[in-house]
Amino acid sequence: MTQILDKPRQEVIKLYGNRQRLRVCGLYREDSRLLMVRHRGIGPTDTFWCPPGGGTHFGETAPDALVREFAEETGLDVTIGELLFVNEFMQPPLHALELFFAVEVQGGSLRQGLDPEMADDEQIIQEVRLMTFEEIKRYPPHEVHALFQYCDSLDDVFTLRGYLHK
Template sequence: MNPLHNEVLTKFGNQLRVRVCGLCRQQDQLLMVRHRGLSETNTFWSPPGGGVRFGETSAQALIREFSEETGLVIDVGELLFVNEFIAPPLHAVELFFRVTITGGKQQLGTDPELEADNQLIDEMKFMSFEEIKHYLPQEVHSIFQQCQSLNDLFRLRGYLN
């Protein structure tokens, strides 16, 4: 088994996680981060975000996660939708918020739960919807199967799975 994949399963598997994710749009592009090690073979593109810590609000968690992953400072806007991700042994309830950049410097960050030489995030960039949809469904977050455009993504509401 891939060592990073094994570490991901050990740290995040077999538990229910609450995650926050930020949809950060600039013109016709969305900020995305690419993770490796979430499966044996694939990398995975997703909006920035991560787990909520005990005693932390969702907004505080999203501000922290954005800073850790992207170097950016954000304002957290409205809650757009909730997505439930179940792919045993991973299970997460994900809260998706609209976010706006207010400062910081865009730079590839780290995941403090993992060792420095075994990081999940290996790329970050703004991507057009067409570029996102160019990837195979298993290579991008499942929310992109729920919409046909970037505008559609920001119109999603309610509970998705």
């Protein structure tokens, strides 16, 4: 692993590794594009694209956590829609149960946000943008969230249901 990956990867493992987390994730579609966040320090390369989301806090409902995470990561104010599916993310030492919801944007301005658990020099959010399904699928499978292995189109993303376990 290169020097640039060592510090973010170590911080991710320190904060989230070797324990199971509950994460909430939001699927926001604008025309033919899906909102995605690029992280570093997750997986074998400096790139991991996934929909916005993050961990819940004790005493925080899943919808409230997702509203907070969207604001932190993307600058957008959202309302939470239907729970679509659950994914079990297992990429040792990371393990999370992820609840995926449809979301609607109500306000705010799209921007690259931060992860408040991380110091300024250890931020793992590298980019936030709307991407076409074709753009997402151009990345190797280990550089995008596993949910895209189940889909052949952006419409398919919103028809996923149940428990994903590839």
